[in-house]
Amino acid sequence: MDLVLAVVVGLFIALGVYLLLSRALIRMLMGMLVLGNGVNLLIFTAGRLTREVAPIVPPGLEQAPGAIANPLPQALILTAIVIGFAMFSFLLVLAYRAYQTLDCDDTDEMRLAEPADAPNPPLSY
Amino acid sequence: MEPGLDASIALVAIGPFMAALLAPLVQRLTRPFGGWVLALVPAAAFLVLLSLVEPVLANGFVAARLAWAPSYGLDLSFFVDGLSLTFALTISGIGTLIVIYSGAYLKGHTHLGRFLAFLLAFMGSMLGLVLADSMLVLFIFWELTAVASFLLIGFDHTRQAARRGAIQALVITNIGGMALLVGVVVLRQIGGAWELSALRELGDGVRGHGLYGLALACILLASFTKSAQMPFHFWLPNAMEAPTPVSAFLHSATMVQAGVYLLARMTPVLGGTDIWSTILVCFGSATLLWGALAALRQTDLKQMLAQTTIASLGLLVLLIGLGSEAAIAGMVVYFVAHALYKAGLFMVVGALDHETGTRDITALGGMADHMPVTFIAAALASLAMIGLPPTLGFFAKEEMLLGAFGPQWLQGLALVVLIVGNALLAVVAALIAIKPFLGATSQTPKSPHEAPIAMLIGPVLLGAAGIVGALVLDWFGHTVLEPTASAILASPVESHLAWSINFASPILWLSVLVWALALAMYGQADRIRTLLNRAHRAVGWTADHVFDAAMFGLIRFSAWITRLLHHGRLELYLVVVFAMFALALLVPMVAMNGFAAIVQQGWPELRVHEWGVLLLAVGGLGAVLLARSRLVAILSLGVQGAAVALVFLLFGAPDLAFTQFMVEILSVIILTLVMTRLRLDERDPRPLEDWVRDGLLALVCGGAVSLVLIAVLSGTLDTSLSDFFAATSVPIAHGANIVNVILVDYRGFDTLGEISVVMAAGMAVVALLRTRRRKNVPVTSGEGEP
Amino acid sequence: MNTVIFRTIAPLIVGTMLVFSVYICLRGHNEPGGGFIGGLIAASAIAVLGMSSGRDAARRALRFDPIAIAAAGVLLAASSGLLSLFTGSAFMTSIWLYLELGETTVPLSTPMFFDIGVYLVVLGAISAIGLGLETDDGEGL
Structure with missing residues (x-):
């Protein structure tokens, strides 16, 4: 089953990259979301998969009796999900503001910072 | 050597710097006598140096040493012999008069305090230069004179000619500075010591060494640029853009004499x-x-x-x-x-x-x-x-x-x-x-x-x-x-x-x-002048022009480089980033034969509902790719997110599944709020060749991640950390939910940083939204913004 | 979204979600849950309230500026870690205090306060984002 999940992770990453390479802002945002999910799954799978046994010690016991899922990647991913969401919201608003101000959503046309016809630096001291 | 001498010699070099820090304040407090008061500093240095005349006459030299970085064998070593003393006395003596003179010459100038500070700092660098024993100390002071003279020449920085003169002096003398650094290192390699005093004991040892030519070339380049020898002479007349006291100081006993000092100092070593x-006679004559x-x-x-x-x-x-x-x-x-x-x-x-x-x-x-x-x-x-x-x-x-x-x-x-x-x-x-x-x-x-x-x-x-x-x-x-x-x-x-x-x-x-x-x-002075001017016009071309051409060429070149790399097309930047990403994954895989680590596995044993969840994820991805309307796009994003949550749920991560679900719900809400206002074209507008390029790159990236992941999964996992958490969660941390215990206890510091990031993101969003509103809403609006 | 049914039901849903979120947060140390999940649920509740009754009503219901809530959360989390200074141990070493209240024992601990801090941060930050976006309903962001 690891193999299948690895392939699925690859698909997530591929789609995320593909969407990020688009010139349309909105597709780039979607790409961020997909890529984030792909990376979370990547960490999760790399920590090995265990079916259904959550890393929770039953009441009254000092340690879980059998094999449990690897808790470490889960802790890492949990925060990653929340941070990823917060950052995504920020990107969304940023993109929207840019869209409103510049009135375009094509990254090739959003050239306020690096204008295509920037003048040469002055040849003086 | 009597105690305290070390400190007093070092203070001669370092004192003016301290005075420079205070100069603007002193000037403001003691106006109109700022020049007279500040002249006490170089005068004091002059007196200290005078007191060294007797010991130098008696012993030949006086040495002082302050520990700097002893573990590297580096000392702030100073060395006073006849040569240093003559230079240092001239510098501090003339410096005293110059400071007094400046106070009157620039009387009432807004930045007189700043000027005096630069002047004192320059004097300190010059004194340090001629008193240094360690060649590294000499190099540092050498560069400090360049910086201080840059500030002095460009003091009247609103005039272009002053800026040009300052830049020219800095560039030319810094070429020499770099050469000096190389020369100093070469001399260290030849002589095995940083100290000039040790080096000159070697005598012919240096002159006979194979690296003599290199050391000589570097030292000569340093001296010639600093002392304005042909063909580096042109910066000196342009440095006349400085206020006259600066010219009086820099071009009599200091700045330009540093090169002469270096040559004199190196005579027993290289001469x-x-x-x-x-070389010296020919260049000097010209x-x-x-x-x-x-x-x-x-x-x-x-x-x-x-x-x-x-x-x-x-x-x-x-x-x-x-x-x-x-x-x-x-x-x-x-x-x-x-x-x-x-x-x-x-x-x-x-x-x-x-x-x-x-x-x-x-x-x-x-x-x-x-x-x-x-x-x-x-x-x-x-x-x-x-x-x-x-x-x-x-x-x-x-x-x-x-x-x-x-x-x-x-x-x-x-x-x-x-x-x-x-x-x-x-x-x-x-x-x-x-x-x-x-x-x-x-x-x-x-x-x-x-x-x-x-x-x-x-x-x-x-x-x-x-x-x-x-x-x-x-x-x-x-x-x-x-x-x-x-x-x-x-x-x-x-x-x-x-x-x-x-x-x-x-x-x-x-x-x-x-x-x-x-x-x-x-x-015949007038006639000679006319003749010379005619000759000058006939040539019509000076080293000055060469310098301008070189500088402007540099500007054009850097503009070209910037344009080449900063072309302003985001998707091309990203292509580079992801191409590097794929290479970073694949090259080690190939180089370290990672493919061999992939163990042949049979047909994966997955249960029906697991297949279903994975298919849901893939289907969601496909729908995202093909979505032609906002609604479909949002929904399919929700589908792939939910599928990920289900994967978490199926493989023993209820916390993750829970969080992922909540995030998906909130994402859909936010996306709905924003996306309705963003345009989503029915088709991705990229041209065919971009489509091929992006598609290939995406597949390579995805494939590389899959391959690396499979290779990782074929190896063994070091679970010692996870085992420790699992074993100690209840006994030590009193928590049964190991994931939560890791978050709030074992790795609490980490989580603290992460929640700070979440808060910062929230603040950034709010700030972005508010600036927008402020722009649209007139100032008179009484909107009650919290 | 501004239907009568939604407006009537929403406060009930919101109230239930908020209580549930606190429960999820507090039980997190021993069972699935925790500050992150609890905070997300509470933030969703605020978002629902904003959708039904408008963002001003939601802001009034929150009483405090959401960013202030988030900041308070970071402060609480950090200071819960600082408590270990009094025992002379390293930053964030946990301290447990078992309060005997009649028949039950209430375990108080610094990790619990830390988790509540997390809860507040997530609640504050996410609802700030949500309410900020809802603001523009009608008039543009």
Whole structure:
């Protein structure tokens, strides 16, 4: 089953990259979301998969009796999900503001910072 | 060595820097006497250095050492011998007068405090430079002089010419600075020590070494750029854009003399070889003649002085190159005499400019009536420059002619150059002393009057010093000349300066020849100037232009590079990023044979609902890719997110599944709120070739991640950390949910950082939204914003 | 979204979600849950309230500026870690205090306060984002 999940992770990453390479802002945002999910799954799978046994010690016991899922990647991913969401919201608003101000959503046309016809630096001291 | 000496020597170099920090404050508090008060600092340094004269005379040198980075064997080591002492005394002595002079010259200037701070910092760097023992310390102070002179030359930074002069000086001298660093490191490799004092004990060890040529080239490049030797001479006249006190200081005893000092200091280490003498004499001769002729061409008094400074530097380099005892003695006397009269003349010109409003030699005349003291100072300095008795300049000329007297062709060349050069310099000196002051009184922009005392004390004292030095000739020879020349030659030198006049000596007649030449040329000064200017226009091309072309070429080149890399197309930046990403994954896989680690696995054993969840994820991805409307896009994003949550749920991560679900719900809400206002074209508008490129890159990235992941999964996992958490979660941390315990206890610090990020993101979003609203809503709006 | 039914039901849903979120947060140490999840649930509740009654009503219901809530959360989390200074141990070493209240024992601990801090941060930050976006309903962001 690891193999299948690895392939699925690859698909997530591929789609995320593909969407990020688009010139349309909105597709780039979607790409961020997909890529984030792909990376979370990547960490999760790399920590090995265990079916259904959550890393929770039953009441009254000092340690879980059998094999449990690897808790470490889960802790890492949990925060990653929340941070990823917060950052995504920020990107969304940023993109929207840019869209409103510049009135375009094509990254090739959003050239306020690096204008295509920037003048040469002055040849003086 | 008595205790406290170390500190006092180091303080001579470091003290001016401390004073520089306080200078603006002191200037503001003690206005209008800021210059007088701050002059106490260099005066104190001068006195400390004077107290070192006795020990140096007795022992030959005094050394001081402060630990800097002992673990690397680096010390802030200082070293005072005759050479250092002569330079340091000149620097601090003239510096004192310059600081006093500046206070009056820039009186009422808004940034006088800043100016004095730069000046003091420059003085500190210069003192450190000549007192340094460790070559690294010398290099640091060398670079500090470049920085400080940049600030001083560009002090009047609103004028482009000043900026240009400053940049030029910085660039040219820093080329030399880099060369010096290389040279210093090479010398360390040859000699095995950073200390100059240790290096000069090696003597022929350095000259015979295979790296001698490299070290020599580096040191010469450093000296020639700093001391404005041909072909690096052009920065010096442009540095005249600085206020006159700066020129008086930088071009008499300091900045440009650093190169001369370095050459003198290196004479016992690198000097004495044929290549050394040939290079120095040739370059020095060319510079001397060029500078002297260029001085005659000018009508601006300050430019004339600047060009004679170039000539004098060439003269000093020439004398060091000759290297005989008499030549070195001549160099020492000439250095002192030159520092005194050149600083004095610059100050005189500054006073003329200040009180009459012009410094054009053709526009000035008869000023002796209005400015008698200034005239006396100018006359005293010019006497020394012409080399008439009874001044130090006379003895300097005698010594240098004696040093060039010899049978070799090099000496013959030097002798001719010295005679012509000295005659030309004498003409310039006579012009400066006579033209503006004598003759018919001319109309000047300001009504002329005598300069204030602070601006007179310097030139008068310096002019007098040039004569007093000659009157106490025996004392001068014993306390200045002998230790300095001995330090340069690393062997005892006897002074034979004397007042006796020997009519049988050819040297005297050569002197007379110089004066005769000068007198002949003085009458024709105007015609010579016209001729030289015509020649200059005929060439129409100077090293100055080459510098401009080089600088502008650099600007164009960097603009081209910037355009190439910063083309402003986001998707191309990202293509580069992801291509590197794929390479970073695949290259190690191939190089370390990661494919071999992938164990052959059978058909994966997955349950039906697991297949279902994975298919849901893939289906969601496909829908995202193909979505043609906002609604479908949002929904399919939700589907793939939910599928991920289900994967978490199925493989033992209820916390993750829970969180992921909540995030998906919130994402959909937010996306709905925003996306309805963003345009989503039905089709991705990329052209076919982009589509192919992006698709291939995406597949390569995805495939690379999959391959690496499979390779990782085929290996064994180090679970010691996870096992520790699982084993200790209940007994130690009192929590059964191991994931939560890791988050809030074991890795709490980490989580603290992460929630800070979440908060920052929230603040950023709110800020973005608010700025927008403020722009749209008129100021009068009473909208109650929390 | 501004239907009568939604407006009527929404406060009930919101109230239930908020209580549930606190429960999820507090039980997190021993069972699935925790500050992150609890905070997300509470933030969703605020978002629902904003949708039904408008963002001003939601802001009033929150009483405090959401960013202030988030900041308070960071402060609480950080200071819960600082408590270990009093026991002379390293930053964030946990301290447990078992309060005997009649028949039950209430375990108080610094990790619990830390988790509540997390809860507040997530609640504050996410609802700030949500309410900020809802603001523009009608008039543009």
